[in-house]
Each structure stands twice: as C-alpha cells, then as structure tokens.
Amino acid sequence: MSKFGRFLAASALMGAFATSAMAEKSFDYAFQGSLKSLDPYTLRETFTLGILTNVYEGLIKRGPNLEILPGLADSWEVIEPTRWRFHLRKGVKFHNGNDFTAEDVVFSAERLNSEGSDMKGRVPSDATFEIVDDYTVDFILASPNPILHYEWELWSIIDKDWAETNDSVRVTSASDTAETPISMMANGTGPFKITEHTAGVNTKFEANENWWNWENREFNIDKVNFTSISADATRVAALLSGEMDMVYPVPTQDIKRINSSSTLAALTGPELRTIFLGMDQRRDELLNSSVKGKNPFKDIRVRQAFFHAINAEAISSRIMRKQAAPSALMISPFLFDNADQFERLAYDPDKAKALLTEAGYPDGFEIRIDCPNDRYVNDESICQAVAAMMAKVGIKVNVNAQPKAQYFAKILASGGYETSFYLLGWTPGSLDSHNIFANLYGCRDDAGKGGMFNIGGYCNPEVDALAKEILVENDAAKRLDLVTQAYKIVTDEVGYLPLHQQGLAWGVSKDVSVAQRADNVLRFEHITKN
Amino acid sequence: MLAFIIKRFVQSLVVMLVVGLIAFVMFRFVGDPVDQMVGLETSIEDRERLREALGLNAPLPMQYWNFISSAAQGDFGTSYQFKRPVAVMLGDRLSATLELALVSAIFALCAGIPMGVFTALYKDSVLTKLFQAVSLVGISLPTFLIGILLIYVFSVQLQWLPSFGRGEVVDIAGWSTGLLTSSGLKALILPAITLGLFQMTLIMRLVRSEMMEILRSDFIKFARARGLTPRAVHFGHALKNTMIPVITITGLQLGSIIAFAIITETVFQWPGIGLMFLQAVQDVDVPIMAAYLLMIAFLFVFINLIVDILYVVVDPRIHIEKA
Numbered sequence: 131m132s133k134f135g136r137f138l139a140a141s142a143l144m145g146a147f148a149t150s151a152m153a154e155k156s157f158d159y160a161f162q163g164s165l166k167s168l169d170p171y172t173l174r175e176t177f178t179l180g181i182l183t184n185v186y187e188g189l190i191k192r193g194p195n196l197e198i199l200p201g202l203a204d205s206w207e208v209i210e211p212t213r214w215r216f217h218l219r220k221g222v223k224f225h226n227g228n229d230f231t232a233e234d235v236v237f238s239a240e241r242l243n244s245e246g247s248d249m250k251g252r253v254p255s256d257a258t259f260e261i262v263d264d265y266t267v268d269f270i271l272a273s274p275n276p277i278l279h280y281e282w283e284l285w286s287i288i289d290k291d292w293a294e295t296n297d298s299v300r301v302t303s304a305s306d307t308a309e310t311p312i313s314m315m316a317n318g319t320g321p322f323k324i325t326e327h328t329a330g331v332n333t334k335f336e337a338n339e340n341w342w343n344w345e346n347r348e349f350n351i352d353k354v355n356f357t358s359i360s361a362d363a364t365r366v367a368a369l370l371s372g373e374m375d376m377v378y379p380v381p382t383q384d385i386k387r388i389n390s391s392s393t394l395a396a397l398t399g400p401e402l403r404t405i406f407l408g409m410d411q412r413r414d415e416l417l418n419s420s421v422k423g424k425n426p427f428k429d430i431r432v433r434q435a436f437f438h439a440i441n442a443e444a445i446s447s448r449i450m451r452k453q454a455a456p457s458a459l460m461i462s463p464f465l466f467d468n469a470d471q472f473e474r475l476a477y478d479p480d481k482a483k484a485l486l487t488e489a490g491y492p493d494g495f496e497i498r499i500d501c502p503n504d505r506y507v508n509d510e511s512i513c514q515a516v517a518a519m520m521a522k523v524g525i526k527v528n529v530n531a532q533p534k535a536q537y538f539a540k541i542l543a544s545g546g547y548e549t550s551f552y553l554l555g556w557t558p559g560s561l562d563s564h565n566i567f568a569n570l571y572g573c574r575d576d577a578g579k580g581g582m583f584n585i586g587g588y589c590n591p592e593v594d595a596l597a598k599e600i601l602v603e604n605d606a607a608k609r610l611d612l613v614t615q616a617y618k619i620v621t622d623e624v625g626y627l628p629l630h631q632q633g634l635a636w637g638v639s640k641d642v643s644v645a646q647r648a649d650n651v652l653r654f655e656h657i658t659k660n
Numbered sequence: 661m662l663a664f665i666i667k668r669f670v671q672s673l674v675v676m677l678v679v680g681l682i683a684f685v686m687f688r689f690v691g692d693p694v695d696q697m698v699g700l701e702t703s704i705e706d707r708e709r710l711r712e713a714l715g716l717n718a719p720l721p722m723q724y725w726n727f728i729s730s731a732a733q734g735d736f737g738t739s740y741q742f743k744r745p746v747a748v749m750l751g752d753r754l755s756a757t758l759e760l761a762l763v764s765a766i767f768a769l770c771a772g773i774p775m776g777v778f779t780a781l782y783k784d785s786v787l788t789k790l791f792q793a794v795s796l797v798g799i800s801l802p803t804f805l806i807g808i809l810l811i812y813v814f815s816v817q818l819q820w821l822p823s824f825g826r827g828e829v830v831d832i833a834g835w836s837t838g839l840l841t842s843s844g845l846k847a848l849i850l851p852a853i854t855l856g857l858f859q860m861t862l863i864m865r866l867v868r869s870e871m872m873e874i875l876r877s878d879f880i881k882f883a884r885a886r887g888l889t890p891r892a893v894h895f896g897h898a899l900k901n902t903m904i905p906v907i908t909i910t911g912l913q914l915g916s917i918i919a920f921a922i923i924t925e926t927v928f929q930w931p932g933i934g935l936m937f938l939q940a941v942q943d944v945d946v947p948i949m950a951a952y953l954l955m956i957a958f959l960f961v962f963i964n965l966i967v968d969i970l971y972v973v974v975d976p977r978i979h980i981e982k983a
Contacts, residue, residue, distance in 0.1 A: 166741055167743065173698065174699025248698050302743060303710075305713035306743045307738040307743065309744055313743060329744075359929045360929070360935075360938075360939065361929065363811075364823060364824050364929055367815055367816050367824075370815075370816045371815040373815075373822055534942075535691025535944045536689070538695045582703070
C-alpha cells in the first residue's frame, strides 16, 4: 500500500471513530416518584432535592460514598468556633451566563430561611453572613455547629440577579396558588441543564458544556430523560424491554428476573434508612391493647422481651430476600464510626417468654401494630412477620396496615400520635447522629414539642443533655465519644426496636455504569454509557 | 323536547351536588394533605400555618360551600401539589385520556360489531369458537392483568411496542396529540387494546344475541321471502335493528371508558387524567380529586342525555313523555 493509500485508510478510520464519538448519548431512566416543582426550596424530600443537584449545586458535594467534597466552595475553615469562612470557586457561571459570587450565597441563605421555604434550618436561622470579598463569605453562628455544612449538598445555590429579574425571590411555598417562574425553569451552575419539564410526568436534561469542571468530567452522556413510572410492573417492564437504561426502585421479587437477563444487572446495596418498630412509652394505657389501666411498654423487661422475640435475620432473608442488613442501632453503620461496638439482642423466644413472665404477663397480651403499606420496601409483610414472631411468645399482634397518606396523618404529631406500636423508617437528613437523638429520642410533650418524630415518647433527660453537647462539640474525637455514650444509653434502655437498613435496588443496563449512593441519589455526573 | 332537556339538566345538577358532597365527606378519610406537601422534618408551626392558608381548618360544610360556589364559576381551585389551577391541569391531561378512550371505543366497535355479526351468522364456524374464546378472556380477565400480559408479550419479549407513555406528541392549538407521530401511534396500540377489550367483547356478545333474535323474527322471514340478497337482509335489515342497544351500551360505555381508564393509564403510565387522579389520591391532592369526580359525574349525566336524544332519532317509535 502506498503511503498515500495508508493515509487515506487511516483518515477514513479516524473519520468513522469521530462520527461514532459524535453520536449523541442519551440516558433514559425512570423512578417511582415524580418531580413537581423545580424550586429547590419547596419540598424537603431526597428524590426532588437529589435530582435538582444535577442542575443546581451546593457549596459542598458528596461523592459516590457520601464523602464530603468541595462543591461551589473550594475550601472552608473554622476561624473561630462560631465563624466559618468559605472560599468560593472562581470562574463558575450559571446556565444563563451570570457569574457565581458571594452575593448569590448570601441571597440563597436568606431565601432558604424565608417564609414558605421547606428547607428552613439547613442554614441556622440565627446565622448572619459577611461578604469578605466576591469569592469569600463568612457564616457567623450563634453557637458552634460542627455539622454546619453536612446537609449543604442538597442546598442549591440560586443566582440572585436571575431570581430578581424572574420574580422568583420569594419561595414557591406549599400554600401558593400560582406557579412562580422558578418552579417551572431552572438556572443553576450544575453539569446539566433542564430543557423540558412536564410536572409529574417527565423531565429532559442536557449536558452543560460551560460547567466549571467540564474538562475533568467523568460522564460521557449528552442527554438525560427522566420519566416517572409509578407502577412497579411497568417500570420493570420498561427496563426489560430495553426502553430504559435504568429504573429504580426495583421490587425485591424482580431482582432475580433482572439478573437473569444477559443485558441487565440489579445494583443492590444497603440504604441509609433504618426500619424500626416504635413502642408507646408515654401513655398510661396503650391504645388498642388488651392490657387496661397500665402500659406494659413502660417496663423495660417487656421492651427487651419484644426485642428478643424478633428474628431480624429471618426478616432480612425471607421477607427482604437478603436485600436488608439487620441493625442494632437506629442509624446506618455508614454514618457512625463506632457502630461495630453494638450488637442486636439475640433472637431468643424462651428468654422473651421468661422476661414477659417476670414482668407479669405470663400469658402475653394483645396489641395492634400500625403499619404503612406503600411507604417502605415490603412494609406490610414485615409487620405480618413480626406478628407471627410475637405469637410464638404469646403476644397477639393485630396488623393494621394503611396507605401512607392515612398512616402518617394518624401517627404523627398532627394526628395526636394515635398509635401505641408502629413501624417507621428514618434517614437522618444531616447524615449525622445528632438528628437521631433530636428527632427520635428527644423528650416531647403531647403537641410534639421536642422530639417531633419520637412517636412512642421515649424520654431520658440524660440523652437530651448529651444531644445538646453533641450539637456544639467541634472536636471530632470528643464528639464521637459523646455520640457513642448516647447510643449506649438508648440501646440499653431499648427505646426502639431497630430492624434493618433496607436495601437499595436499581435495575441497570449493562451498557451504562452508574454510582449507587446509599442515600438513593442518582448523580448524572457519574454516569457513563458505552 | 326542550322541557325534557331542561328537566334532565336540573336532575343532573342535583346529581353533581350530591357527588361533590359524597366526595368531600370521603376526603376526610384519605389522609392529611399537609403531610404530603412538606418534608418530614417541617415544624409543627409551619404545618399549622399551611393548614390555615389552605382553609383546611374551616368546618366541612364551609369547605364544601367554598368549593361548590367557586366550581359553579368554573374555578376548581389550585392543586396542592402542582400549584396550578386544576381546570388547566385537567385540560392539559384531558387530550391524552380522550384520545385513548376514542381510539379504544373505535377499536371496540370496529372489532366488536363484525365479530358479533359473524358469530351470529356462522354459529358453527371454527372462527366463531375462537372469537368466543377471546371474548371470554376479555370479559373475565381484569384490565391490569391484560395490560401486563400485553406488555410482557409485545414489549418485553418481542420488543415491538413501547411499554409506557405516549411517545412523541405534537401540540396543535393547545391540544397535544400522539396521533400524528409514529412513536405516538405505536404507544397507543397496547393501551387502546387493553382498555377496549372489555367493551369489544361486550359489544360482540350484544350484537350476536340481538342479531340471532332478530334473524328469527317475522320481518326477516318476509324479507327473505321477497327474495332480497342475504347481504341486504343481514346488513340492511337485521344489523340496523340491532343497533339500538348497541348505541345505548356504546354511549354509556364511553363514559366508563373515560372513567375507568384509571387502571389502564396506571399500567401504561399514560399521562391522562386517570393517572393524575390516582396520583392525587396518593398525594391527598383534594382539589384535583374533587374536580375529577365532578367531571366524571358530569360526563355520565351528559352522555345519558345524549343517548336519550339519540334514541328518538334512531327509533321513531320512542316518544318522550311530556314533562
């Protein structure tokens, strides 16, 4: 072959490569829930906030293993215990071309705590801000807060100028009766732009070539199409038929079906959410129980007996088909470094019976368990399994399973905590233990002041005092020690009956690679497609 | 005729008021809308403020009155979840449902009538046996199962047709249609069959039994005796006379096709009003639920009226009593 001929062949080959590389890669996926308002401050819900972080960005970012990484802030330091300095990334532009500066951070912080925002408290409401220069901003806090920035990945920074010119300074609140521009369009700094959004149906995204990290990007997709498919069978079928590159969540019974396909795989892993049972330790007489005039759950022996009677391994292997990790604590071991120091009370029906006899219930008693049937993975089946296990030690548990809308209306503060035995799941929004002690273990009154989600009303002033210390302790080692102490107390007192961290299950085509995060957030910037 | 229509109109108003009332009483048991509108960690004070702003603290009769009086002026309120006027949302989604309902009604008629005629004329044919077996399936299997079976065969196994959604849609003066794009047409096939299968079997069985009865009647014998061609006898006389019950049933079924599209829309994630209603129930989005129920009630009342009027047109023997 002549030199010229070789040259021709080579360039033809390169041309072929070039065109195949130029072909647009689109990533289609479906999720159970839907995306409604695009205003990132309207609804504090992980899916909504998570999908919006592909478009908007926070000062920090979390990686595939939830590690904290610099986001719009390059670096930060605690100058004084109550003064944090954030150095902002330079050269970042919003999708409309505006520069990102300290002004936008302060504007976003104020908007976050304004009337109608569902994100209040993500920046402490008594914090003040000082713009040092265009790319440096100080947060001055009323009290030290070592986890100030933990939740900030999902706190989207909004462009001040854009919000002002588009009548979007005010948050689109839940009580609004008209759409505001920001609930229909988005202008962030993130790697993807929204090109089309039909609320509750589908949303289309396109890669943002002006993204600050474009040169080092990991993803190679140009377009993302999100569709909400609520019916489990249809969602799985859309994946099996090849119309979708990914769907989630996948029902546990379909995991095998997906894995048996040569082009698909189920990506599973433990989620951060802990599923647990709560017991009424506040009322003097239990609701819907055969015991009258007293509350057996106030007796620690009864709580221990319940714990010993539950076989969490069996629930995990049979009901959850191994898609759950039995837990000794009310927090995922991902989020608490000393989790390995804790163990579940052993499954031991005989011991449970002995404890019940000792507590004065040799023949057991009857109680109702309230349970959602459309909120957590296999929630109703778990309650039924618990009822069967309890029957073995003489406790008759009647299962009352309801759709989440009715369930939460009844068992939460607004419904007067109308339950004495219930199943709930909890993910600490801050990804930190303090959230658990404040919300689930904090003493509360009848109106819910204090530990608002402490439905059973567990109360130990010692734990409350520790929680206060944990909140302001800046020293990491000391803080871990305090957290461990507090978990020791609540575990010894059997404040709750933790069951497991439920599993995540994503159905993914083998053509794509995604990073599965334990908080169930999908970040487009980790997606590659062949 | 006018008096009849006016009387019917007043009756329908009462029906709709009652439907509205029943719906409102039921909403009490659906759950708390506020819980669905804010995140889990929202404070009690913020929730209470929201409840007050939405008027949820007002007594039930008051809420009902507010709803009815603004609905009478064409204002169905604002969706709790979407912050958009419900009337606009229903309008946006209506095209998807109506398109699906019409196509499945046409499918039911175009397949059901010929199958009914055929099975009535050729009682012992193998094809008749086959049609009757199909009709048994259509009448006894629940819609969602048929939908999932069709998805399994045509989307998952054969990969011929999409398993969800509407495909590409084209907007024509505010009406989004999937009838003009190939992906839209493809997406329409499975849901339309799923939704129309029950109606098709119903029409087929109806036409068959009516036809068999009419073929035994005297005027058919006379028509045959006159030497008319079988074609004229069967289609000019027999089929025409079976049309009265078919019109009634088709009319009434059109209402239920729209109303019960809920299940088909859920299985195929078809973005119509049925799916929107079902999601509204899950989210306790009271304004959408109320408006949807009223709309469906209106639809049934209206279709009944049209069917009554059509009777007179098709069969001059029927007279409307003077009011």
